[in-house]
Amino acid sequence: DSGVTQTPKHLITATGQRVTLRCSPRSGDLSVYWYQQSLDQGLQFLIQYYNGEERAKGNILERFSAQQFPDLHSELNLSSLELGDSALYFCASSDGWTNEKLFFGSGTQLSVL
Amino acid sequence: SQQGEEDPQALSIQEGENATMNCSYKTSINNLQWYRQNSGRGLVHLILIRSNEREKHSGRLRVTLDTSKKSSSLLITASRAADTASYFCATGKIIFGKGTRLHILP
Numbered sequence: 283d284s285g286v287t288q289t290p291k292h293l294i295t296a297t298g299q300r301v302t303l304r305c306s307p308r309s310g311d312l313s314v315y316w317y318q319q320s321l322d323q324g325l326q327f328l329i330q331y332y333n334g335e336e337r338a339k340g341n342i343l344e345r346f347s348a349q350q351f352p353d354l355h356s357e358l359n360l361s362s363l364e365l366g367d368s369a370l371y372f373c374a375s376s377d378g379w380t381n382e383k384l385f386f387g388s389g390t391q392l393s394v395l
Numbered sequence: 396s397q398q399g400e401e402d403p404q405a406l407s408i409q410e411g412e413n414a415t416m417n418c419s420y421k422t423s424i425n426n427l428q429w430y431r432q433n434s435g436r437g438l439v440h441l442i443l444i445r446s447n448e449r450e451k452h453s454g455r456l457r458v459t460l461d462t463s464k465k466s467s468s469l470l471i472t473a474s475r476a477a478d479t480a481s482y483f484c485a486t487g488k489i490i491f492g493k494g495t496r497l498h499i500l501p
Contacts, residue, residue: 317490325483372438384438388437
């Protein structure tokens, strides 16, 4: 058990809809990272938050947004969903100082029909 | 990933044999890490090697790093069925490539 909790585990929705994925980091970790994993793209880094503030941005679409709350949990919002957004979405956390070792959650499988 | 990749893409070996997979990257790094991913699950950190290290061991894992060639290798000795997984290299938050899918045959 990595200590990182993601909910829900599975999500099925329709094109055009909006969904929210939730992540609770390991106790004490200040950094949260979001990744998208699809079969043809590998693991794509989306965005990183550190102690409530955006730290780094990767290949995140404008339709996607995220935030980290004062209790350090994070949410990834995906809107105007398209079929191609179907993927595994992972959250990871780290202490934020060294960024050397990431602890991953078990992921949310998003299916857009 | 344009910043690096693992090689081979897939590898099947008999249980008990050694498995070697490689990673090439394009950026300068402070350290390089290897992660394992069991099917559909989150990545698990295996080992970290710093840029001033050439080789590191952890149990049945051996990692080498050649910063001049911007490459690393992961050796798993005496493979077991439980080693069946995908293996990724990474630096910091950047996970390189699509991983090496390792399948251990009984």
